[in-house]
Amino acid sequence: RIGVCYFPEHWPRERWETDVQQMVEAGIDVVRMAEFSWGRIEPERGEFDFEWLDTAVSLLGDAGIDVVLCTPTATPPKWLVDEHPEILQVEPDGTTREFGSRRHYCFNSGVYREESARIAREMTERYADVDAVVGWQTDNEYGCHETVRCYCEDCAAAFREWCRERYDDVDSLNETWGTAFWSQQHGSFAEVDPPRHTAAEHHPSRLLDYARFATESVVDYNDLQAEIIREANDEWFVTHNFMGHFDTLDSFSVGDSLDFATWDSYPTGFAQDRNTEAVTDDRLRAGDPDQVSLNHDLYRGPDGFWVMEQQPGDVNWPPRCPQPGEGAMRLWAHQAVAHGANVVSYFRWRRCRQGQEQYHAGLRKHDGSPDRGYGDASRAAAEFAELGELDGVDAPVALCFSYEDLWALSEQPHAPEFDYWGLVGSFYRALRARGIQVDVVDVSPGADIHLDGYEAVVAPTVHLADESLAGQFEAYVADGGSLLVGPRTGYKLPGNRLQPDLAPGPFADLVGGRVDQHESLPSSVETRLSYRGEEYGYRTWAEWLAPDGGTAVGEYTTGVAAGRPAILEHAVGDGSVTYCGVWPEEDLADALLVGLLDRADVSHAERFPETVRVTPRDGYVWILNFGADPVDIDVGSEAAWHVGDSSIPGFGVGVVEAGLADVSIT
Amino acid sequence: RIGVCYFPEHWPRERWETDVQQMVEAGIDVVRMAEFSWGRIEPERGEFDFEWLDTAVSLLGDAGIDVVLCTPTATPPKWLVDEHPEILQVEPDGTTREFGSRRHYCFNSGVYREESARIAREMTERYADVDAVVGWQTDNEYGCHETVRCYCEDCAAAFREWCRERYDDVDSLNETWGTAFWSQQHGSFAEVDPPRHTAAEHHPSRLLDYARFATESVVDYNDLQAEIIREANDEWFVTHNFMGHFDTLDSFSVGDSLDFATWDSYPTGFAQDRNTEAVTDDRLRAGDPDQVSLNHDLYRGPDGFWVMEQQPGDVNWPPRCPQPGEGAMRLWAHQAVAHGANVVSYFRWRRCRQGQEQYHAGLRKHDGSPDRGYGDASRAAAEFAELGELDGVDAPVALCFSYEDLWALSEQPHAPEFDYWGLVGSFYRALRARGIQVDVVDVSPGADIHLDGYEAVVAPTVHLADESLAGQFEAYVADGGSLLVGPRTGYKLPGNRLQPDLAPGPFADLVGGRVDQHESLPSSVETRLSYRGEEYGYRTWAEWLAPDGGTAVGEYTTGVAAGRPAILEHAVGDGSVTYCGVWPEEDLADALLVGLLDRADVSHAERFPETVRVTPRDGYVWILNFGADPVDIDVGSEAAWHVGDSSIPGFGVGVVEAGLADVSIT
Amino acid sequence: RIGVCYFPEHWPRERWETDVQQMVEAGIDVVRMAEFSWGRIEPERGEFDFEWLDTAVSLLGDAGIDVVLCTPTATPPKWLVDEHPEILQVEPDGTTREFGSRRHYCFNSGVYREESARIAREMTERYADVDAVVGWQTDNEYGCHETVRCYCEDCAAAFREWCRERYDDVDSLNETWGTAFWSQQHGSFAEVDPPRHTAAEHHPSRLLDYARFATESVVDYNDLQAEIIREANDEWFVTHNFMGHFDTLDSFSVGDSLDFATWDSYPTGFAQDRNTEAVTDDRLRAGDPDQVSLNHDLYRGPDGFWVMEQQPGDVNWPPRCPQPGEGAMRLWAHQAVAHGANVVSYFRWRRCRQGQEQYHAGLRKHDGSPDRGYGDASRAAAEFAELGELDGVDAPVALCFSYEDLWALSEQPHAPEFDYWGLVGSFYRALRARGIQVDVVDVSPGADIHLDGYEAVVAPTVHLADESLAGQFEAYVADGGSLLVGPRTGYKLPGNRLQPDLAPGPFADLVGGRVDQHESLPSSVETRLSYRGEEYGYRTWAEWLAPDGGTAVGEYTTGVAAGRPAILEHAVGDGSVTYCGVWPEEDLADALLVGLLDRADVSHAERFPETVRVTPRDGYVWILNFGADPVDIDVGSEAAWHVGDSSIPGFGVGVVEAGLADVSIT
Numbered sequence A, B, C: 001r002i003g004v005c006y007f008p009e010h011w012p013r014e015r016w017e018t019d020v021q022q023m024v025e026a027g028i029d030v031v032r033m034a035e036f037s038w039g040r041i042e043p044e045r046g047e048f049d050f051e052w053l054d055t056a057v058s059l060l061g062d063a064g065i066d067v068v069l070c071t072p073t074a075t076p077p078k079w080l081v082d083e084h085p086e087i088l089q090v091e092p093d094g095t096t097r098e099f100g101s102r103r104h105y106c107f108n109s110g111v112y113r114e115e116s117a118r119i120a121r122e123m124t125e126r127y128a129d130v131d132a133v134v135g136w137q138t139d140n141e142y143g144c145h146e147t148v149r150c151y152c153e154d155c156a157a158a159f160r161e162w163c164r165e166r167y168d169d170v171d172s173l174n175e176t177w178g179t180a181f182w183s184q185q186h187g188s189f190a191e192v193d194p195p196r197h198t199a200a201e202h203h204p205s206r207l208l209d210y211a212r213f214a215t216e217s218v219v220d221y222n223d224l225q226a227e228i229i230r231e232a233n234d235e236w237f238v239t240h241n242f243m244g245h246f247d248t249l250d251s252f253s254v255g256d257s258l259d260f261a262t263w264d265s266y267p268t269g270f271a272q273d274r275n276t277e278a279v280t281d282d283r284l285r286a287g288d289p290d291q292v293s294l295n296h297d298l299y300r301g302p303d304g305f306w307v308m309e310q311q312p313g314d315v316n317w318p319p320r321c322p323q324p325g326e327g328a329m330r331l332w333a334h335q336a337v338a339h340g341a342n343v344v345s346y347f348r349w350r351r352c353r354q355g356q357e358q359y360h361a362g363l364r365k366h367d368g369s370p371d372r373g374y375g376d377a378s379r380a381a382a383e384f385a386e387l388g389e390l391d392g393v394d395a396p397v398a399l400c401f402s403y404e405d406l407w408a409l410s411e412q413p414h415a416p417e418f419d420y421w422g423l424v425g426s427f428y429r430a431l432r433a434r435g436i437q438v439d440v441v442d443v444s445p446g447a448d449i450h451l452d453g454y455e456a457v458v459a460p461t462v463h464l465a466d467e468s469l470a471g472q473f474e475a476y477v478a479d480g481g482s483l484l485v486g487p488r489t490g491y492k493l494p495g496n497r498l499q500p501d502l503a504p505g506p507f508a509d510l511v512g513g514r515v516d517q518h519e520s521l522p523s524s525v526e527t528r529l530s531y532r533g534e535e536y537g538y539r540t541w542a543e544w545l546a547p548d549g550g551t552a553v554g555e556y557t558t559g560v561a562a563g564r565p566a567i568l569e570h571a572v573g574d575g576s577v578t579y580c581g582v583w584p585e586e587d588l589a590d591a592l593l594v595g596l597l598d599r600a601d602v603s604h605a606e607r608f609p610e611t612v613r614v615t616p617r618d619g620y621v622w623i624l625n626f627g628a629d630p631v632d633i634d635v636g637s638e639a640a641w642h643v644g645d646s647s648i649p650g651f652g653v654g655v656v657e658a659g660l661a662d663v664s665i666t
Ligand SMILES: [Zn+2]
Pocket: A088, A089, A090, A106, A107, A108, A109, A150, A151, A152, A153, A154, A155, A156
């Protein structure tokens, strides 16, 4: 289904009926509204004006369109800030984040929690019996603009309380963190502060716990809203629109209190501003397909997911803002559906004539005429209607992911280039190049991971680990599973202290060896290894392995490391494990992956170039062309094409009934 | 005339007579003094010591030298700061700008306005009847070191008052800014704050109004001083020394209360620290000629202008400080005069032995001996005396400029490379390469622009616009004018909201089309178009045009844009308009310009290389060589050379009686 | 002797005996402890727990190991910070440097001085009669993380007092600084502030005096501790561990109250994070040998020096953390000894499992097994035992160095590339390439310099100077000395004002000329000169010289400077001076040096490539290979090799009885 984000409050009422009619014509049947509307709904304390929203909801409902409403808490209005300046966030150096953009409130402000509950109650009670409203989005993009972590006094108090609950007595905190280093012992929980500005780097254990605390503050804040929404009408779904490739918020945790997750997908922006790889011409026009798909898979739950905001054309916030390739807005919608999206909702209906996002396109231009995305969205809507209801994604491979690992590694990357997303992305890209559908599994310490159903498991790293976590992997392998594990695994205890033993700590028995040494390296150094007789490149990180039970199947060929083991294989029970002690370059990642898939008997495609992605769902295979050049596909002459045909134009799409292994580029 | 900036307070009194005598020998007949002398004049509150300045003024006066005095308000002394720390400026994050350099005061401090008036009255009354004193410079380089905009409480109060006066009621502010976006409505003027530190970007309309407010604060502050000066002696002129290539101060506005403008010209510094183009060897030695000339033309008024501070040799503040080319200090003086300068005053008489600028040369070295600039200045003085009184500059072409456009575009550049000065400079450089003299015309919203006298008008962009502004351009063209308009024109209303219609909004009828799409592009992308059968390059910004009445004379040949119109021509009334939807590379700018000049029947030179500039004034043509290599000029054998001859050495000058079109490089 | 830094407080007591036994096995006979132990020793105010340290000291003492204890003042514990937050340092913009890392205290806090004295007394009294304790290290790495300079109110008050003591009356301060510039006069010492955040650059004289004041604050603070230590037991030595290549602390001044200096040497880190030169593969693996040796020579006193912390393997803080070359940890120990080290003490015994430095290796891994450095350290210990007691270093050449020059030049570098360490390093590298041992001599204004014993003196610059300082150089030369002086010499008075005369001011008679002009240049400009018939390159800085008595032996061949003198030679009395007006590239530095050494009749080696260094001490020559490739040495067949032989492997060492001039690469 195709949706759109709509801001009636930005436009004259006379226009609304036209808008709704044009939505219907485009095949749009979901509309999100009101996420920044607090100032319009409550222009001064206690004076509510819902009439405009009532009207908009009923116009949409009359047209058969489902409405998703939002709590408007991402933008507390100025009168509230002036009344209670203590709700504002504070930087590590004590500077206040003032009113004038958005997300200026602190999640731990007691005053703001009350105010949030008050406005949420007002809104949800008003629409509790309105049929057109089918569910709610809480707030908007929690944490955008680096606002998960705040350093105000309310946060300091809440962090102390959080530590008290987690550790019970302060000696336990001291022991878990390891505060004997540099005289960082705390005599009581009252002595614990947020990690504010210091002369040198912070204690990594304090940083990690502050990251956890900050995420949990959002969870608590979100729970408060979710509860109020469900109190008003327990048939409503509750969701939130997460961001893409986002670091500071553990979306698994927040997701626990949602019915399903949604996220905001801006491919050409992400390719520029949060990608460690080169910005090619094709990525400028259609994004990095694997970067986007990884987020689809990350947010997909048992009931799928939505793209709540889909890039509609050119946007305002990346370094440069090229026009997307011809048809790219349709391509992205197909990509989302291939990865299990139930709704693809474009942001936004119409380019806005005011404020910070005037340079951000909509499906319609600011004069109301159709913009480039309108045709793309309409075409996608028609094609999805044609394809009908689809089964969910059936992924043979699990990809392990942990926000806590991300945090720990970003505190101590050991090289500017060591980026968690980049490491995970290297393994993920290799899987996608072979057309494999992937489920993303949370492997944070304490997680209860379910690997049973998967033919193979890929863990780019499992950095923080205890015996329990390692045990779950062992059980999976012993039971016949095939596992590929990457570097820096098992280095740290959950408290962000080194394991008592050498890495991979509790994984040592499983992988059949230990890490003798590690090093981080600049790109100026030649870094190569041999794996099963072929030479490959690696980057940034290297471990010198000492096999103990496992077999060295790769060894370094350059530098001080030359001759030392780099990759191990180990048969355990009915299964097997490959441990890769480096960050692999693309060819090595593919070689490791193909080895894993073959051992696990997982069918895969030939290796596609990055600009072409093949993705199976429900008996169909989507062929998605993220390049400007056309591509000819060979899938057998009798295959049934439901969208397009074997000649896929630049930025085009084909959907064919076929098996993954049958599709190739001619 | 040649002048110099003199600081007798830095040197022993015994030396002053020698100094004056050497000035006379050099042909210097204007001296500026006292702009940082408050601490010397009033060492403690109410204790004045004018005796030293009396002496210096009378020594100069006796030698027949005109004296320009300055109010010393750019450097409030420490005792005043300690008495009233509230006069200090404040950063957006709340940090105070402390005593210890200069320009630490806030323009909106009521206390400081009183103190400024007090010291200005003391000084002007003292010299009211001294004949040697011919005029005053207010303060010094308003806004230097990014000090136009302050974020203190006095500024907050003044901004609220400014908003109240501009908008009268707060709903009008809300509507003009467009505060329905992100709940940024204000319930009263008391709720309006300066744009201090926020989590994300500010509302562009708030930013633009703060920029206007800040400039007007300087205007008010300057008016206060100008009034006091004129009260003391209404035959004095009042001026101020502006900076070059400076963003945050609208010099047109400040200029309204001055008799004429002066500015401070440091060619080799500007070429390094505020130029988006490459720093070539020649630019290191003699500056970028067009960058300097643009500022001459910008500050030139009906009565010309002065260079109040002319670079005298090596300076201290650019990244590196090479020695200027041999003779460059004379070259710059000629350049200034060719562009209409009445006085070229070198900064400064002698290298200083104390404080922040010890690495800044003067006409004399710090031991008193002549420095490189002394000979250059003396030679220029003699040559100007020879040439005698000159008529003002007669410019056939107007170049449109708007500080408000500069501010709006720097808030939302849409690409790091999109720089207003750079865009204007591209068109200006093309004009200068053809020897055209240019008047710079203020086209800010609300400006009353006078285009009537010009053969042709070049508007690199007119970004903020209303019907009235567009109407003035239409009238000019309808009346037979020739107009060239660049990209991003007519995008926004004066309040920094998008126009209701597609760009160029109120200019659409005039240019004969609209902007269908725009995009910003990194330099890695190939960006070319064809114009009248030739291929040319463009950069950074591209608009896909939809002709409506106009004719597409250029179209894209690369990228997603290929095949779409890029340049329009439109005949309107007795005139014609060219609309260029891209930032043109040099060859394209030249081709567009030559087309314009030919249509307008403006005589021009052949296209000179950047290091050679030809400039007509009063029947003479200056040939200025900004390169290290000599240049031979062909201007006909009977042409009369008043300075130099047809062989112009590196960094040399020739002045010849000739027509612009007759001059060429052999 | 080989030592190690040991943190028993990080490990279970059961392990300590094993640790001590393994130390003995490695040949370690010095152990440093307790520098960050305050929180462990005094967990709450007045509650002391020394039992653990007593135990550790006695275990070590029983094993025959000397113990160096430290005052633990680098890390005041949280309870103390909470009690007295006013002890925290403050940034120039007013932000507090909070608890959470280390070095958060202000040297001028009266409260903290009392607390420091209290804990120092407690500790020193406790161990006054313990034989195993042989001496003390005060605090730890004064100034690390840029903490020499603090901007708090205590510092403001102390700075005012310091100025009063230095200048007696405020007019003298005004005159010495030159505050007539920009109205910076002070009416009283109460008006003097630290150089906090300002709109533009600070007065260079204020900055320089603040740098002096800050260093002297550390001196005073250190004196306080040294006195307490000596009071407890006057047979103890007192030392401090300085950092390498460190700017803000004058180690000569601090050193005055120490028995000898020690420093902390991390070659592969320094090569990356504080070296202006390229990071080659070899430097990543073994550091830049000359950068490290310069620090050895800088800290070496009449009684030698210690390396208190020697890099033990990979470390955590440089941008990237490669594994050192095979044997590099032994190589560095030999290098230190060749330069006069009495003890080389590795940091640290065992990789830590907690806190900020978990990614920093020790001699043992964190599981207790031997790490790479353990074997290297053991081998070095055995080799040093074999070599026996050695005479001190006998250096024929003095290299002039001044922290005050460093500060003055870093405030006004005049080019981003102008780096004092880099300039000094260029001359030092040329000396080291020829195998010359060098003493580093303090030539700050006011220093009493002893040049008499040296065959030759190299002064890369003597920037701040008065007649007295210049006179000492003149006396040296007149007496037959050979002197080489570099650029920017004699520019400034000690107060950081230009000399009354042209540079080199008081050195003009000595060098036989003056500086007519100077310029700083980007690397894009071609910069060459001819010296005695050969062409050479220079960089960054150039002076155009005017000989007056001296002879021009070098002149510029490129740019505006072409044809002007660049290098002077001058015979004075029985000696001679070469003045070099540029920053020389390597070949020119070598040519100048060889000229100097030949004139002074100093024997030197052939010119070695950077990765091979030959160093004489006590009849031996060390051949140190800092490259991965092996090197064959020719030193005559009968030469006695005490360590290694003529085939030196990559990162290997040879020690041979020979003369410097006899050693060459085959
Ligand atoms: Zn907070």
